Amino acid sequence: MAFQYPIKLIANALGVPPKAMLEKGKQHGVAVAALVGAKEHAIAQVQAGVDILVVAGGEAGGHCGDVSTMVLVPEVATALAKIGAKTPILAAGGIVTGAQMAAAMCMGAAGAWCGSVWLTTTEAETNPIVKEKMIAASSRDTVRSRSRTGKPSRQLRSPWTDAWEAETAPKPLPMPLQSLVSEPPLRLVDKLSQGNHEGAKQLATYWVGQGVGLMNETMSAGAVVQRFKEDFLAAYERLGGFLAE
Ligand SMILES: Cc1cc2nc3c(=O)[nH]c(=O)nc-3n(C[C@H](O)[C@H](O)[C@H](O)COP(=O)(O)O)c2cc1C
Structure with a gap:
């Protein structure tokens, strides 16, 4: 295709x-x-x-x-x-x-x-409730867990991921079976959270990396790229400064 x-x-x-x-x-x-x-x-x-x-x-x-x-x-x-x-x-x-x-x-x-940096851009189709959570999250608010797909993947921590990490939780099934267990309820959670359901808002989660701690505002993808360029240049000049010393 x-x-x-x-x-x-x-x-x-x-x-x-x-x-x-x-x-x-x-x-x-x-x-x-x-x-x-x-x-x-x-x-x-x-x-x-x-x-x-x-x-x-x-x-x-x-x-x-x-x-x-x-x-x-x-x-x-x-x-x-x-x-x-x-x-x-x-x-x-x-x-x-x-x-x-x-x-x-x-x-x-x-x-x-x-990957993660695009999830909070204005163009991203991320569930707005999850977007808000990502903007507020620190780098410690993610977990690497098998619970979503059967293989370890990093995602935003929520009571959903906490329940899967609990000692009493069942072991996730191997890929691709675990997605059959997790995706239908998580899609429902996404839908309900956007309808302002309090429990669903708490449970809502999505894949995101530890860089979420540095994603503190919503901006356009173009603005992210522009900021990348400016920050890269500043870092390059900082390195050059070390050599000059
Ligand atoms: C929501 C989300 C979905 C992803 N889906 C895939 C995927 O389907 N295939 C893939 O090769 N990588 C996938 N990745 C991983 C990215 O390609 C990329 O390697 C990763 O996001 C880089 O780390 P970062 O999230 O810290 O930027 C995904 C990442 C995220 C955040």
């Missing part, structure tokens, strides 16, 4: 892309990216022939590993250099500011890949 459109990039997560995707990418001149959360996965992806690695730390919203971006990006960059691979790295996980992008690029990334 995706290759029927004029796309420039296709990204695959949770394993090595199917051979057909890599072949179709080559045929259509479309770069194939792969998300990885561990050094070993990065090497396996490079050996399979992916064009771009999205190296996502455990801070990330959605499915993620448990190694932080600050450690994983240089770890993967060093491992790739060791095997002579030149695959570009996009750093992901917790990146919400231009200074963080600059830091990622200092650590060997060619660029950054962001």
Whole structure:
């Protein structure tokens, strides 16, 4: 389906892309990216022939590993250099500011890949109740849990996620079965919360990373990009200042 459109990039997560995707990418001149959360996965992806690695730390919203971006990006960059691979790295996980992008690029990334930061933009289709919660949340208000999909994914903490993390809670089913358990009630919670149902407002949750602690106002996606640029430049100048000293 995706290759029927004029796309420039296709990204695959949770394993090595199917051979057909890599072949179709080559045929259509479309770069194939792969998300990885561990050094070993990065090497396996490079050996399979992916064009771009999205190296996502455990801070990330959605499915993620448990190694932080600050450690994983240089770890993967060093491992790739060791095997002579030149695959570009996009750093992901917790990146919400231009200074963080600059830091990622200092650590060997060619660029950054962001997810959570868009969730509170004016254009985002995020449930407005959840958007408000995200704006108010700190970086400690997320949890990495199997309860939504069966694989560990980072999401906004709520009484829903707390109940799944309780000692007495049933073990989540393996992917893809757990989504059959969690998605229908969570969709209902979303609907009811927007109708001002108090309990549903409390339960409402969505995937988001620890960077939520830095997402403190709603602005347009364009304004986010502009702020990225300005903050990146300020960080770059700050680094230059250190060298001048
Ligand atoms: C709401 C949400 C949904 C996501 N869905 C997917 C997905 O379907 N496939 C995927 O490869 N990554 C998905 N991700 C992960 C992002 O591609 C990205 O790696 C991650 O958001 C980066 O970390 P950050 O959230 O700290 O910016 C999702 C992330 C969020 C926040």
